[in-house]
Amino acid sequence: MPAQSCPYKNKNGTGREPKKRSFGPWMLQGFKLLAKLRFLRNTWLDPFGRTHERKVERNWLANYESILDKGEFR
Numbered sequence: 922m923p924a925q926s927c928p929y930k931n932k933n934g935t936g937r938e939p940k941k942r943s944f945g946p947w948m949l950q951g952f953k954l955l956a957k958l959r960f961l962r963n964t965w966l967d968p969f970g971r972t973h974e975r976k977v978e979r980n981w982l983a984n985y986e987s988i989l990d991k992g993e994f995r
Contacts (some may be wrong), residue, residue: 961967969975 958968963970967975
């Protein structure tokens with residue numbers, strides 16, 4: 922299985938990218954569960970909705986949509 926980077930376990934505070942770790946095939950079951958829970962995205966039940974990356978993503982999308990609404994897309 923390819924190496925994954927777990928943002929919750931790799932908070933080293935150095936500002937560097939987190940180290941990647943290898944996980945066994947058992948991890949695929951977790952990914953399958955997450956795929957089935959995809960309908961929870963962007964709801965208050967989203968388990969990853971309060972992470973920094975998701976907050977930045979939502980902010981970027983809101984800014985992009987406001988630019989399109991204003992017609993400032995040159």
